[in-house]
Amino acid sequence: MALFGLFFGKKKTSAAAAKERLQILISHERQNRQGPDFLPDLQRDILDVVKKYVAIRDDHVSVRLDRAGDASVLELNVTLPEK
Amino acid sequence: MATVVTVTSGKGGVGKTTSSAAIAAGLAQAGHRTVVIDFDVGLRNLDLIMGVERRVVFDFVSVISGEATLNQALIQDKRLENLSILAASQTKDKDALTEAGVGQILDELAELGFEYIVCDSPAGIERGATMALHFADHAVIVTNPEVSSVRDSDRILGILQSKSKRAKEGGKVHEHLLITRYDPVRVENGEMLSKEDVCDILAVKLIGVIPESKAVLRASNTGVPVILDKDSDAGLAYSDSVARFLGEDRPMQFVIPRKQGLLSRILGGGD
Numbered sequence: 001m002a003l004f005g006l007f008f009g010k011k012k013t014s015a016a017a018a019k020e021r022l023q024i025l026i027s028h029e030r031q032n033r034q035g036p037d038f039l040p041d042l043q044r045d046i047l048d049v050v051k052k053y054v055a056i057r058d059d060h061v062s063v064r065l066d067r068a069g070d071a072s073v074l075e076l077n078v079t080l081p082e083k
Numbered sequence: 084m085a086t087v088v089t090v091t092s093g094k095g096g097v098g099k100t101t102s103s104a105a106i107a108a109g110l111a112q113a114g115h116r117t118v119v120i121d122f123d124v125g126l127r128n129l130d131l132i133m134g135v136e137r138r139v140v141f142d143f144v145s146v147i148s149g150e151a152t153l154n155q156a157l158i159q160d161k162r163l164e165n166l167s168i169l170a171a172s173q174t175k176d177k178d179a180l181t182e183a184g185v186g187q188i189l190d191e192l193a194e195l196g197f198e199y200i201v202c203d204s205p206a207g208i209e210r211g212a213t214m215a216l217h218f219a220d221h222a223v224i225v226t227n228p229e230v231s232s233v234r235d236s237d238r239i240l241g242i243l244q245s246k247s248k249r250a251k252e253g254g255k256v257h258e259h260l261l262i263t264r265y266d267p268v269r270v271e272n273g274e275m276l277s278k279e280d281v282c283d284i285l286a287v288k289l290i291g292v293i294p295e296s297k298a299v300l301r302a303s304n305t306g307v308p309v310i311l312d313k314d315s316d317a318g319l320a321y322s323d324s325v326a327r328f329l330g331e332d333r334p335m336q337f338v339i340p341r342k343q344g345l346l347s348r349i350l351g352g353g354d
Contacts, residue, residue, distance in 0.1 A: 013273025014273065014274055015273045015274060015276050015280065016273065018229075018230050018276055018280075019276060019284065021230065022230055022234065022276075023284055025234060026233075026284060026285075029237065029241075030237070033241045033245070
């Protein structure tokens with residue numbers, strides 16, 4: 001069977017597909033949960049403040065926390081709609 | 084000091100209660116005074132798997148609420164003198180499990196001289212599950228080699244690493260991966276995630292691999308922890324897992340396909 005695969009080019013197994021999908025998904029989910037608990041609340045509060053002045057959608061604000069060495073960088077991105 | 088061992092998985096139906104019963108019985112067999120607690124308030128089943136369903140009078144919640152003493156609620160196993168069982172309540176609400184209440188009972192069990200407290204966590208990430216996770220010193224993550232089970236196990240690891248008592252106090256819960264319902268033939272054919280795959284993805288040390296086995300249903304049918312079935316593959320695999328938990332070094336069994344004889348191959352035999 002192994003020899004057969006060697007000659008005719010083995011089709012990717014379903015287990016290999018499962019592993020690949022899981023690795024992508026879990027690394028993404030782990031990144032999300034590494035942030036501190038207050039990030040979603042912070043994002044909501046900022047959104048509320050900006051909404052007072054500009055009409056934006058929920059997905060126009062993104063809050064990210066990156067760690068570099070012993071410092072953390074809070075990155076805040078607000079996309080303002082074009083007039 | 085008693086050691087709290089929480090058996091958890093996130094996903095339901097992967098073998099938490101079977102594993103809790105087996106691990107608790109295995110620890111008791113090894114000479115350690117052990118109690119196994121069902122945290123699945125409302126849907127108790129550990130009593131059935133342990134074969135003590137007709138001896139439950141008081142339960143975990145009735146002790147927390149003060150209706151009964153711990154000694155009244157503890158059920159002594161008839162096969163193993165070192166083993167006791169604390170059943171979950173069938174009727175009460177799961178909110179009855181308070182952090183203070185559960186903590187106090189665990190302390191009292193330690194005072195009674197139990198060395199190991201095995202907590203059978205319910206599925207999901209609600210109260211019963213988070214309570215069982217909160218107090219864990221060790222966590223046995225029960226995982227099937229299947230995508231949804233692996234994903235849920237990773238979520239549980241996240242909770243252990245951020246919300247458990249040990250994590251909050253700056254420590255770490257000892258994590259052990261137990262893979263259940265493993266089929267080496269399907270793994271070899273590329274139809275099932277291998278134990279190496281699951282270990283890679285979850286990055287937790289493997290404590291055992293339990294093969295898919297007829298012995299598990301047979302054991303639950305009769306209310307005997309499968310580890311006591313010494314002739315079965317699953318029973319032996321659980322014995323090895325408990326020995327590894329206690330620090331012994333044992334090779335993994337039942338992880339490569341059994342060699343089929345020429346005759347059975349021709350006749351297409353085997354189960």
